[in-house]
Amino acid sequence: MKFLIVFAAVCAVVLAAPAPDEHAEILKVQSKVEHDGYSYDAETSDGTVRHEEGKVKDYGSDHAAIVVHGSFAWKDHHDGKVYTVNYVADEHGFQPTGEHLPQIPHNVH
Helix, strand or coil: CHHHHHHHHHHHHHHHCCCCCCCCCEEEEEEEEECCEEEEEEEECCCCEEEEEEEEECCCCCCCEEEEEEEEEEECCCCCCEEEEEEEEECCEEEEECCCCCCCCHHHC
């Protein structure tokens, strides 16, 4: 169940990244899926870059869960800035960080 929650949160963030107005070509896609985790990298011609790694924590136990580390970046076509979001998704939920995002107080967890 935790895996589905984490996976849904990661998908929501990836889909929330702003889409450019122009058509982008895929420059790079690499993925690797193993029994205890996965990784992927992608890059498009509009400057969007994505990287993600997921590892199963407590593999083989009744409490197995996936821990995800990743990042995505894009260039805003209005202001020309590159925005980057780094994130972790684990038993503490989805935790994004980025210079353009508000800071979450440390005592929330």
